[in-house]
Amino acid sequence: MMRWRRERPDVHTLVGAYVLDSVDDAERTAVERHLKACPGCAGEVAELQTTASNLSFPALAQPGPQLRARLLAEVRETRQLPPIPQPQADVEPWRLPARFRQPRLIALAAALVIFVVMLSFVGFNQHRGDRPNRDNVASAVLAARDATTRNTSYAESGSVTVISSRTRNAGVVVLSKLPEPPVNLRYQLWLMHNGKARSAGVVPRGATMRLLTKVDDSTQVAMTLEPAAGSSQPTMNPLVQLDL
Amino acid sequence: MASNWWSELGLADMTAAEQTATGVDYLLRQTAHGDDEAFTQLYDLTVPRVHGLVLRVIRNPAHAEEVTQEVFVEAWRTASRYDSGKGSALSWLLTMAHRRSVDRVRSTQASTDRERTVASGSMERDYDVVVEETSRSMEKQSLRDCLRLLSTLQRESITLAYYQGYTYREVAELLRAAVPTVKTRMRDGLTKLRDCMGVSR
Numbered sequence: 450m451m452r453w454r455r456e457r458p459d460v461h462t463l464v465g466a467y468v469l470d471s472v473d474d475a476e477r478t479a480v481e482r483h484l485k486a487c488p489g490c491a492g493e494v495a496e497l498q499t500t501a502s503n504l505s506f507p508a509l510a511q512p513g514p515q516l517r518a519r520l521l522a523e524v525r526e527t528r529q530l531p532p533i534p535q536p537q538a539d540v541e542p543w544r545l546p547a548r549f550r551q552p553r554l555i556a557l558a559a560a561l562v563i564f565v566v567m568l569s570f571v572g573f574n575q576h577r578g579d580r581p582n583r584d585n586v587a588s589a590v591l592a593a594r595d596a597t598t599r600n601t602s603y604a605e606s607g608s609v610t611v612i613s614s615r616t617r618n619a620g621v622v623v624l625s626k627l628p629e630p631p632v633n634l635r636y637q638l639w640l641m642h643n644g645k646a647r648s649a650g651v652v653p654r655g656a657t658m659r660l661l662t663k664v665d666d667s668t669q670v671a672m673t674l675e676p677a678a679g680s681s682q683p684t685m686n687p688l689v690q691l692d693l
Numbered sequence: 694m695a696s697n698w699w700s701e702l703g704l705a706d707m708t709a710a711e712q713t714a715t716g717v718d719y720l721l722r723q724t725a726h727g728d729d730e731a732f733t734q735l736y737d738l739t740v741p742r743v744h745g746l747v748l749r750v751i752r753n754p755a756h757a758e759e760v761t762q763e764v765f766v767e768a769w770r771t772a773s774r775y776d777s778g779k780g781s782a783l784s785w786l787l788t789m790a791h792r793r794s795v796d797r798v799r800s801t802q803a804s805t806d807r808e809r810t811v812a813s814g815s816m817e818r819d820y821d822v823v824v825e826e827t828s829r830s831m832e833k834q835s836l837r838d839c840l841r842l843l844s845t846l847q848r849e850s851i852t853l854a855y856y857q858g859y860t861y862r863e864v865a866e867l868l869r870a871a872v873p874t875v876k877t878r879m880r881d882g883l884t885k886l887r888d889c890m891g892v893s894r
Contacts, residue, residue, distance in 0.1 A: 462873070465880025466861040470795040471854035495779040497880075500887040502780075502787035504855050506836055508745035512758050517740075520762050521733060524769045529727060532773040558719045 464490070468497040587660055590614045590621050599691040603672075604628050609689045611670050613661065620661035620693065622670065624652065630674055637675040639683055640667035641690075651679040668693055721782040725772035732769055739783060740765075743790045750794035750858050760797050764790045795858040839889035847882030850875050 460483045466472045467480045484491045590596060593614035600610040607627040613620030622638060630636055638649040638659055649661050649670065661670065671687035673680075717739055723731030743764055748757040768786055775785050840848055846868065853864045865875040886892075 462876050462880070465851075465878075465883050466854065466876050468883060469851060469854035469861075469879055470792050471859065471861045471864065471879065473860060491779075496887050496892050497883045498788050499780040499784040499892045500883050500890060501855060502784040502791070503836060503886075503890055503892070504851070505742065505746040505749070505787050505791070508749040509741040510745040510748045510757075511741055512744045512761055516758050516762055517736065520736065520765050521729070523762070523766055524729060524732060527766060527770060529725070530770050530773060532725075558716060 461490070464494060464497065468494060468501050586617065586619050586662065587621050587658075589617050590619050593617050597693075599693075601689055601691055603689050609672060609691065611661075611691045611693065613664060613670075613693050615664075618662070618664050620664055620670070622649075622659045622661060624657050624659070629654070633677050634674045635677050635679070636688075637673055637679055637683070639671040639673065639687070640664060641669035641671055642667045646671065646683050648679065648681065651675070651677070664693060717786075718777060718782040721768070721772055721775055721785075724769065725775065732772075735768070736765055739786055742783065743786055746787055746790050747794045749856060750791065751798060756797060756801070757794075760793050761790070764793055767793075791855070798858040835890060839886050842885055842889055843882050844878070846870060846874070847878045847885070850878045851882050851886075854879060 460480055463472055463476055463480055467477065472480065480494075484494060590612055593616055595616050596612055596614045598610060598612045600608060602608045604627065608625045609627075610623040610625070611620055612623070624636070627636065635654065636652040638652065638661070639646040640649045640661065641647075642665075647667070650659055652659055652672075670691050670693060671683070672689040673683045673685050673687055675684060717735065720731045720735040720738065724735055740761070744757065744761045747760045747764065748754065751757045751760060764786065767789060775782060779785070780788075843851070849868055850861070850864050850870075853859050853867060854861065859867070861875050861879060862872055864870075865872045868875065870878075
Protein backbone atom coordinates (compact mmCIF):
# COMPACT_ATOMS: atom_id res chain seq x y z
CA MET A 450 0.00 0.00 0.00
CA MET A 451 2.78 2.43 0.94
CA ARG A 452 4.58 1.58 -2.23
CA TRP A 453 1.53 2.49 -4.24
CA ARG A 454 1.08 5.83 -2.56
CA ARG A 455 4.66 6.75 -3.26
CA GLU A 456 4.50 5.74 -6.89
CA ARG A 457 1.01 6.76 -7.92
CA PRO A 458 -0.73 9.10 -5.60
CA ASP A 459 -3.50 9.70 -8.14
CA VAL A 460 -4.54 6.16 -8.90
CA HIS A 461 -5.40 5.43 -5.29
CA THR A 462 -7.86 8.28 -4.95
CA LEU A 463 -9.58 7.13 -8.15
CA VAL A 464 -10.73 3.80 -6.74
CA GLY A 465 -14.27 4.95 -5.91
CA ALA A 466 -14.77 6.72 -9.23
CA TYR A 467 -13.29 3.75 -11.07
CA VAL A 468 -15.72 1.33 -9.44
CA LEU A 469 -18.64 3.58 -10.42
CA ASP A 470 -17.34 3.73 -14.01
CA SER A 471 -17.01 7.43 -13.46
CA VAL A 472 -13.46 7.79 -14.80
CA ASP A 473 -12.35 8.49 -18.35
CA ASP A 474 -10.63 5.89 -20.53
CA ALA A 475 -7.08 6.97 -19.71
CA GLU A 476 -7.80 6.84 -16.00
CA ARG A 477 -9.46 3.47 -16.32
CA THR A 478 -6.39 2.09 -18.06
CA ALA A 479 -4.11 3.55 -15.38
CA VAL A 480 -6.14 2.05 -12.56
CA GLU A 481 -6.34 -1.36 -14.21
CA ARG A 482 -2.63 -1.44 -14.89
CA HIS A 483 -2.02 -0.70 -11.27
CA LEU A 484 -4.48 -3.33 -10.00
CA LYS A 485 -2.54 -6.06 -11.77
CA ALA A 486 0.48 -5.26 -9.62
CA CYS A 487 -1.30 -4.65 -6.35
CA PRO A 488 -3.39 -7.55 -4.98
CA GLY A 489 -4.43 -5.54 -1.93
CA CYS A 490 -5.86 -2.78 -4.09
CA ALA A 491 -7.53 -5.34 -6.35
CA GLY A 492 -9.22 -6.76 -3.26
CA GLU A 493 -10.58 -3.39 -2.28
CA VAL A 494 -11.83 -2.77 -5.81
CA ALA A 495 -13.54 -6.16 -5.92
CA GLU A 496 -15.41 -5.48 -2.69
CA LEU A 497 -16.44 -2.01 -3.76
CA GLN A 498 -17.52 -3.38 -7.12
CA THR A 499 -19.84 -5.85 -5.39
CA THR A 500 -21.11 -2.99 -3.26
CA ALA A 501 -21.79 -0.88 -6.34
CA SER A 502 -23.63 -3.72 -8.07
CA ASN A 503 -25.93 -3.94 -5.05
CA LEU A 504 -27.00 -0.40 -5.89
CA SER A 505 -28.74 -1.74 -8.96
CA PHE A 506 -30.99 -3.95 -6.88
CA PRO A 507 -34.29 -2.11 -7.14
CA ALA A 508 -34.05 -1.77 -10.90
CA LEU A 509 -35.82 -4.71 -12.52
CA ALA A 510 -36.94 -4.82 -16.14
CA GLN A 511 -37.77 -7.55 -18.62
CA PRO A 512 -36.69 -6.97 -22.23
CA GLY A 513 -38.88 -8.08 -25.13
CA PRO A 514 -39.01 -11.85 -25.77
CA GLN A 515 -37.34 -11.45 -29.17
CA LEU A 516 -34.13 -10.44 -27.41
CA ARG A 517 -33.88 -13.89 -25.85
CA ALA A 518 -34.23 -15.60 -29.23
CA ARG A 519 -31.72 -13.23 -30.88
CA LEU A 520 -29.24 -13.73 -28.07
CA LEU A 521 -29.44 -17.51 -28.04
CA ALA A 522 -29.01 -17.54 -31.83
CA GLU A 523 -25.96 -15.31 -31.57
CA VAL A 524 -24.46 -17.38 -28.78
CA ARG A 525 -24.80 -20.56 -30.81
CA GLU A 526 -22.46 -18.98 -33.35
CA THR A 527 -20.05 -17.45 -30.87
CA ARG A 528 -16.88 -19.18 -29.79
CA GLN A 529 -16.01 -19.01 -26.10
CA LEU A 530 -12.65 -17.73 -24.93
CA PRO A 531 -10.32 -20.10 -23.10
CA PRO A 532 -9.56 -19.34 -19.44
CA ILE A 533 -6.81 -16.88 -18.67
CA PRO A 534 -3.55 -18.60 -17.59
CA GLN A 535 -2.97 -18.63 -13.84
CA PRO A 536 -1.98 -15.30 -12.24
CA GLN A 537 1.54 -14.28 -11.19
CA ALA A 538 3.32 -16.30 -8.53
CA ASP A 539 3.10 -13.67 -5.79
CA VAL A 540 -0.64 -13.45 -6.12
CA GLU A 541 -2.25 -15.96 -3.81
CA PRO A 542 -4.58 -18.19 -5.80
CA TRP A 543 -8.17 -18.04 -4.68
CA ARG A 544 -9.74 -21.25 -3.43
CA LEU A 545 -13.26 -22.09 -2.55
CA PRO A 546 -13.37 -22.33 1.25
CA ALA A 547 -13.51 -25.98 2.35
CA ARG A 548 -17.00 -25.69 3.75
CA PHE A 549 -18.32 -24.78 0.31
CA ARG A 550 -16.67 -27.72 -1.42
CA GLN A 551 -19.15 -30.25 -0.16
CA PRO A 552 -21.28 -32.23 -2.56
CA ARG A 553 -24.30 -31.55 -0.35
CA LEU A 554 -23.91 -27.86 -1.02
CA ILE A 555 -23.72 -28.51 -4.72
CA ALA A 556 -26.95 -30.51 -4.45
CA LEU A 557 -28.49 -27.61 -2.59
CA ALA A 558 -27.22 -25.17 -5.17
CA ALA A 559 -28.84 -27.26 -7.87
CA ALA A 560 -32.10 -27.31 -5.93
CA LEU A 561 -31.89 -23.57 -5.43
CA VAL A 562 -31.25 -23.03 -9.10
CA ILE A 563 -34.38 -24.91 -9.98
CA PHE A 564 -36.30 -23.09 -7.31
CA VAL A 565 -35.06 -19.70 -8.38
CA VAL A 566 -35.71 -20.44 -12.02
CA MET A 567 -39.23 -21.38 -11.04
CA LEU A 568 -39.50 -18.14 -9.13
CA SER A 569 -38.30 -16.21 -12.12
CA PHE A 570 -41.05 -17.83 -14.15
CA VAL A 571 -43.76 -17.00 -11.70
CA GLY A 572 -42.23 -13.68 -10.85
CA PHE A 573 -41.13 -12.25 -14.12
CA ASN A 574 -42.40 -14.14 -17.10
CA GLN A 575 -45.96 -13.75 -16.05
CA HIS A 576 -47.54 -10.45 -15.31
CA ARG A 577 -46.27 -9.03 -12.10
CA GLY A 578 -48.57 -9.46 -9.20
CA ASP A 579 -50.16 -12.53 -10.72
CA ARG A 580 -49.36 -14.72 -7.78
CA PRO A 581 -47.79 -12.31 -5.36
CA ASN A 582 -48.72 -14.35 -2.37
CA ARG A 583 -47.10 -17.54 -3.43
CA ASP A 584 -44.02 -15.69 -4.60
CA ASN A 585 -43.69 -13.80 -1.36
CA VAL A 586 -44.18 -16.83 0.80
CA ALA A 587 -41.51 -18.72 -1.11
CA SER A 588 -39.06 -15.80 -0.91
CA ALA A 589 -39.79 -15.40 2.77
CA VAL A 590 -39.08 -19.06 3.43
CA LEU A 591 -35.77 -18.87 1.62
CA ALA A 592 -34.75 -15.74 3.44
CA ALA A 593 -35.94 -16.87 6.86
CA ARG A 594 -33.28 -17.08 9.55
CA ASP A 595 -34.63 -20.38 10.77
CA ALA A 596 -34.92 -21.97 7.33
CA THR A 597 -33.90 -25.61 7.43
CA THR A 598 -33.25 -27.87 4.49
CA ARG A 599 -33.70 -31.62 4.16
CA ASN A 600 -32.82 -33.52 1.11
CA THR A 601 -33.07 -37.08 -0.06
CA SER A 602 -32.46 -38.87 -3.28
CA TYR A 603 -35.25 -40.72 -5.01
CA ALA A 604 -35.20 -43.30 -7.77
CA GLU A 605 -32.25 -43.24 -10.08
CA SER A 606 -31.23 -39.62 -10.31
CA GLY A 607 -34.08 -37.76 -8.67
CA SER A 608 -34.07 -35.86 -5.42
CA VAL A 609 -36.56 -34.20 -3.14
CA THR A 610 -35.55 -31.16 -1.10
CA VAL A 611 -37.64 -29.43 1.51
CA ILE A 612 -36.75 -25.96 2.70
CA SER A 613 -38.99 -24.95 5.57
CA SER A 614 -39.30 -22.28 8.18
CA ARG A 615 -41.24 -22.51 11.45
CA THR A 616 -41.46 -18.75 11.79
CA ARG A 617 -43.01 -18.47 8.32
CA ASN A 618 -45.13 -21.56 8.92
CA ALA A 619 -44.32 -22.56 5.36
CA GLY A 620 -42.01 -24.59 3.21
CA VAL A 621 -40.87 -25.12 -0.33
CA VAL A 622 -40.51 -28.58 -1.85
CA VAL A 623 -38.15 -28.83 -4.79
CA LEU A 624 -38.62 -31.95 -6.91
CA SER A 625 -35.70 -32.68 -9.14
CA LYS A 626 -35.65 -35.25 -11.94
CA LEU A 627 -38.34 -37.48 -10.53
CA PRO A 628 -39.43 -40.29 -12.84
CA GLU A 629 -42.68 -39.58 -14.66
CA PRO A 630 -45.53 -41.17 -12.72
CA PRO A 631 -47.65 -43.77 -14.53
CA VAL A 632 -50.24 -42.18 -16.75
CA ASN A 633 -53.21 -42.00 -14.37
CA LEU A 634 -51.19 -41.44 -11.20
CA ARG A 635 -49.59 -38.35 -9.69
CA TYR A 636 -47.21 -37.65 -6.88
CA GLN A 637 -48.98 -36.29 -3.83
CA LEU A 638 -47.38 -34.52 -0.86
CA TRP A 639 -48.44 -34.97 2.75
CA LEU A 640 -47.80 -33.16 5.97
CA MET A 641 -47.45 -35.64 8.81
CA HIS A 642 -48.17 -35.14 12.48
CA ASN A 643 -48.37 -37.93 15.08
CA GLY A 644 -48.77 -40.50 12.34
CA LYS A 645 -51.66 -38.61 10.78
CA ALA A 646 -51.44 -37.34 7.21
CA ARG A 647 -52.88 -34.16 5.80
CA SER A 648 -52.71 -33.57 2.04
CA ALA A 649 -50.29 -30.89 0.93
CA GLY A 650 -51.40 -31.13 -2.65
CA VAL A 651 -51.11 -33.19 -5.79
CA VAL A 652 -48.01 -32.44 -7.85
CA PRO A 653 -48.94 -31.58 -11.44
CA ARG A 654 -47.08 -33.57 -14.07
CA GLY A 655 -43.65 -32.04 -14.67
CA ALA A 656 -43.87 -29.59 -11.76
CA THR A 657 -40.57 -29.05 -9.95
CA MET A 658 -41.65 -26.94 -7.04
CA ARG A 659 -44.51 -26.99 -4.57
CA LEU A 660 -45.24 -24.61 -1.78
CA LEU A 661 -46.27 -25.84 1.67
CA THR A 662 -48.40 -23.47 3.66
CA LYS A 663 -49.90 -23.87 7.13
CA VAL A 664 -47.20 -26.30 8.15
CA ASP A 665 -48.24 -25.77 11.79
CA ASP A 666 -47.04 -28.59 14.04
CA SER A 667 -46.35 -31.10 11.26
CA THR A 668 -43.11 -32.93 11.81
CA GLN A 669 -42.60 -34.53 8.40
CA VAL A 670 -43.29 -34.21 4.71
CA ALA A 671 -44.08 -37.38 2.81
CA MET A 672 -44.66 -38.19 -0.85
CA THR A 673 -46.77 -40.99 -2.32
CA LEU A 674 -48.21 -41.94 -5.69
CA GLU A 675 -51.97 -41.49 -5.84
CA PRO A 676 -54.72 -41.43 -8.48
CA ALA A 677 -54.52 -38.30 -10.60
CA ALA A 678 -57.38 -36.63 -8.73
CA GLY A 679 -55.56 -37.08 -5.43
CA SER A 680 -56.51 -39.02 -2.32
CA SER A 681 -57.78 -37.78 1.00
CA GLN A 682 -55.44 -40.18 2.81
CA PRO A 683 -52.28 -41.84 1.54
CA THR A 684 -52.95 -45.22 -0.06
CA MET A 685 -49.38 -46.51 0.12
CA ASN A 686 -46.28 -46.31 2.24
CA PRO A 687 -44.40 -43.09 1.59
CA LEU A 688 -41.89 -43.10 -1.23
CA VAL A 689 -40.07 -40.25 0.43
CA GLN A 690 -40.23 -38.99 3.98
CA LEU A 691 -38.39 -35.94 5.24
CA ASP A 692 -38.29 -34.34 8.70
CA LEU A 693 -39.32 -30.73 8.94
CA MET B 694 -30.35 -36.06 7.62
CA ALA B 695 -30.03 -35.46 11.32
CA SER B 696 -28.32 -32.09 11.56
CA ASN B 697 -29.39 -28.78 10.18
CA TRP B 698 -26.71 -28.42 7.58
CA TRP B 699 -28.33 -25.36 6.09
CA SER B 700 -27.23 -23.40 9.15
CA GLU B 701 -24.04 -25.44 9.54
CA LEU B 702 -22.93 -24.08 6.20
CA GLY B 703 -23.87 -20.57 7.14
CA LEU B 704 -26.60 -20.49 4.54
CA ALA B 705 -29.23 -19.48 7.05
CA ASP B 706 -27.46 -16.16 7.33
CA MET B 707 -27.50 -15.50 3.60
CA THR B 708 -29.99 -13.05 2.19
CA ALA B 709 -32.30 -14.17 -0.58
CA ALA B 710 -30.10 -12.25 -3.00
CA GLU B 711 -27.04 -14.18 -1.91
CA GLN B 712 -28.87 -17.46 -2.26
CA THR B 713 -29.85 -16.46 -5.76
CA ALA B 714 -26.21 -15.65 -6.32
CA THR B 715 -25.26 -19.22 -5.39
CA GLY B 716 -27.42 -20.47 -8.23
CA VAL B 717 -26.06 -17.89 -10.65
CA ASP B 718 -22.48 -18.86 -9.80
CA TYR B 719 -23.27 -22.48 -10.52
CA LEU B 720 -24.89 -21.64 -13.86
CA LEU B 721 -22.00 -19.43 -14.88
CA ARG B 722 -19.51 -22.21 -14.14
CA GLN B 723 -21.59 -24.55 -16.30
CA THR B 724 -21.73 -21.89 -19.01
CA ALA B 725 -17.94 -21.79 -19.01
CA HIS B 726 -18.06 -25.46 -20.00
CA GLY B 727 -20.06 -24.57 -23.09
CA ASP B 728 -23.39 -25.67 -21.60
CA ASP B 729 -25.92 -23.55 -23.49
CA GLU B 730 -28.80 -24.85 -21.43
CA ALA B 731 -27.13 -23.46 -18.30
CA PHE B 732 -26.55 -20.22 -20.16
CA THR B 733 -30.23 -20.01 -21.06
CA GLN B 734 -31.15 -20.49 -17.41
CA LEU B 735 -28.55 -17.94 -16.40
CA TYR B 736 -30.16 -15.50 -18.80
CA ASP B 737 -33.69 -16.15 -17.53
CA LEU B 738 -32.59 -15.83 -13.96
CA THR B 739 -30.53 -12.67 -14.24
CA VAL B 740 -31.97 -10.71 -17.16
CA PRO B 741 -34.43 -8.71 -15.01
CA ARG B 742 -31.52 -7.42 -12.94
CA VAL B 743 -29.19 -6.83 -15.87
CA HIS B 744 -31.76 -5.23 -18.13
CA GLY B 745 -33.18 -3.23 -15.24
CA LEU B 746 -29.78 -1.67 -14.63
CA VAL B 747 -29.00 -1.12 -18.31
CA LEU B 748 -32.37 0.47 -18.99
CA ARG B 749 -32.03 2.65 -15.96
CA VAL B 750 -28.70 4.09 -17.09
CA ILE B 751 -29.46 4.27 -20.82
CA ARG B 752 -33.20 5.01 -20.69
CA ASN B 753 -33.78 4.41 -24.38
CA PRO B 754 -35.42 0.94 -24.54
CA ALA B 755 -34.07 0.01 -27.98
CA HIS B 756 -30.50 0.96 -27.07
CA ALA B 757 -30.86 -0.77 -23.74
CA GLU B 758 -31.87 -4.03 -25.41
CA GLU B 759 -28.82 -3.86 -27.65
CA VAL B 760 -26.56 -3.39 -24.67
CA THR B 761 -28.26 -6.14 -22.66
CA GLN B 762 -27.66 -8.48 -25.58
CA GLU B 763 -24.00 -7.42 -25.77
CA VAL B 764 -23.59 -8.03 -22.07
CA PHE B 765 -24.89 -11.59 -22.28
CA VAL B 766 -22.87 -12.40 -25.40
CA GLU B 767 -19.83 -11.12 -23.52
CA ALA B 768 -20.78 -13.27 -20.51
CA TRP B 769 -20.98 -16.30 -22.78
CA ARG B 770 -17.63 -15.54 -24.42
CA THR B 771 -15.74 -14.79 -21.23
CA ALA B 772 -17.47 -17.12 -18.75
CA SER B 773 -14.24 -19.08 -18.31
CA ARG B 774 -12.52 -15.90 -17.14
CA TYR B 775 -14.92 -15.17 -14.35
CA ASP B 776 -12.95 -15.21 -11.11
CA SER B 777 -15.18 -16.11 -8.20
CA GLY B 778 -12.53 -14.74 -5.85
CA LYS B 779 -13.48 -11.27 -6.99
CA GLY B 780 -17.16 -11.48 -6.18
CA SER B 781 -20.34 -13.30 -7.12
CA ALA B 782 -21.30 -14.14 -10.68
CA LEU B 783 -24.25 -11.79 -10.42
CA SER B 784 -21.98 -8.96 -9.38
CA TRP B 785 -19.67 -9.81 -12.29
CA LEU B 786 -22.59 -9.59 -14.73
CA LEU B 787 -23.88 -6.34 -13.25
CA THR B 788 -20.41 -4.79 -13.27
CA MET B 789 -20.10 -5.67 -16.95
CA ALA B 790 -23.62 -4.36 -17.64
CA HIS B 791 -22.91 -1.08 -15.89
CA ARG B 792 -19.65 -0.48 -17.70
CA ARG B 793 -21.14 -1.17 -21.09
CA SER B 794 -24.13 1.02 -20.34
CA VAL B 795 -21.90 3.89 -19.33
CA ASP B 796 -19.72 3.40 -22.40
CA ARG B 797 -22.82 3.51 -24.58
CA VAL B 798 -24.17 6.60 -22.87
CA ARG B 799 -20.88 8.40 -23.27
CA SER B 800 -20.44 7.49 -26.91
CA THR B 801 -23.91 8.67 -27.82
CA GLN B 802 -23.93 11.56 -25.38
CA ALA B 803 -24.43 14.29 -27.92
CA SER B 804 -27.26 12.64 -29.79
CA THR B 805 -29.47 11.27 -27.04
CA ASP B 806 -32.40 12.73 -25.29
CA ARG B 807 -30.68 11.95 -22.03
CA GLU B 808 -29.10 15.37 -22.22
CA ARG B 809 -31.05 17.43 -19.88
CA THR B 810 -30.33 19.59 -16.98
CA VAL B 811 -30.02 17.66 -13.81
CA ALA B 812 -31.32 19.95 -11.18
CA SER B 813 -31.06 18.92 -7.58
CA GLY B 814 -34.75 18.07 -7.70
CA SER B 815 -34.27 15.27 -10.17
CA MET B 816 -31.39 13.90 -8.16
CA GLU B 817 -33.63 13.62 -5.18
CA ARG B 818 -36.18 11.93 -7.36
CA ASP B 819 -33.65 9.38 -8.47
CA TYR B 820 -32.74 8.57 -4.94
CA ASP B 821 -36.39 8.22 -4.06
CA VAL B 822 -37.01 5.91 -6.98
CA VAL B 823 -34.13 3.73 -5.90
CA VAL B 824 -35.44 3.59 -2.42
CA GLU B 825 -39.14 3.30 -3.03
CA GLU B 826 -39.51 1.05 -6.05
CA THR B 827 -41.49 -1.97 -5.10
CA SER B 828 -39.34 -4.98 -4.84
CA ARG B 829 -38.53 -7.79 -2.51
CA SER B 830 -38.25 -6.27 0.87
CA MET B 831 -35.14 -7.53 2.58
CA GLU B 832 -32.39 -6.29 0.32
CA LYS B 833 -34.22 -3.09 -0.41
CA GLN B 834 -34.51 -2.45 3.25
CA SER B 835 -30.81 -2.82 3.81
CA LEU B 836 -29.97 -0.75 0.73
CA ARG B 837 -32.25 2.00 1.92
CA ASP B 838 -30.90 1.88 5.44
CA CYS B 839 -27.34 1.88 4.19
CA LEU B 840 -27.87 4.81 1.79
CA ARG B 841 -29.26 6.77 4.70
CA LEU B 842 -26.00 6.43 6.56
CA LEU B 843 -24.19 8.42 3.87
CA SER B 844 -23.77 12.15 3.87
CA THR B 845 -25.75 13.96 1.20
CA LEU B 846 -22.62 14.62 -0.82
CA GLN B 847 -21.51 10.99 -0.60
CA ARG B 848 -24.92 9.73 -1.63
CA GLU B 849 -25.41 12.16 -4.48
CA SER B 850 -21.90 11.63 -5.83
CA ILE B 851 -22.44 7.88 -5.90
CA THR B 852 -25.98 7.85 -7.28
CA LEU B 853 -25.26 10.44 -9.99
CA ALA B 854 -22.26 8.47 -11.15
CA TYR B 855 -23.95 5.10 -10.95
CA TYR B 856 -27.42 5.79 -12.30
CA GLN B 857 -26.67 8.67 -14.67
CA GLY B 858 -23.27 7.53 -15.86
CA TYR B 859 -21.59 10.85 -15.17
CA THR B 860 -17.84 11.19 -14.75
CA TYR B 861 -16.65 12.41 -11.38
CA ARG B 862 -15.75 15.72 -13.01
CA GLU B 863 -19.32 16.10 -14.27
CA VAL B 864 -20.63 15.14 -10.85
CA ALA B 865 -18.42 17.78 -9.23
CA GLU B 866 -19.75 20.33 -11.70
CA LEU B 867 -23.37 19.43 -10.99
CA LEU B 868 -22.94 19.44 -7.25
CA ARG B 869 -20.71 22.53 -7.32
CA ALA B 870 -18.14 20.67 -5.29
CA ALA B 871 -14.37 20.39 -5.67
CA VAL B 872 -13.24 17.58 -7.95
CA PRO B 873 -10.90 15.95 -5.37
CA THR B 874 -13.69 16.09 -2.78
CA VAL B 875 -16.09 14.23 -5.06
CA LYS B 876 -13.48 11.54 -5.77
CA THR B 877 -12.92 11.11 -2.06
CA ARG B 878 -16.65 11.03 -1.25
CA MET B 879 -17.24 8.35 -3.87
CA ARG B 880 -14.62 6.18 -2.29
CA ASP B 881 -15.45 6.69 1.37
CA GLY B 882 -19.19 6.56 0.63
CA LEU B 883 -18.77 3.19 -1.12
CA THR B 884 -16.62 1.97 1.75
CA LYS B 885 -19.35 2.92 4.19
CA LEU B 886 -21.94 1.13 2.03
CA ARG B 887 -19.70 -1.92 1.84
CA ASP B 888 -19.39 -2.10 5.62
CA CYS B 889 -23.10 -1.51 6.08
CA MET B 890 -24.08 -4.20 3.58
CA GLY B 891 -21.52 -6.60 4.96
CA VAL B 892 -19.96 -7.16 1.54
CA SER B 893 -16.97 -9.42 1.61
CA ARG B 894 -15.40 -11.53 -1.06
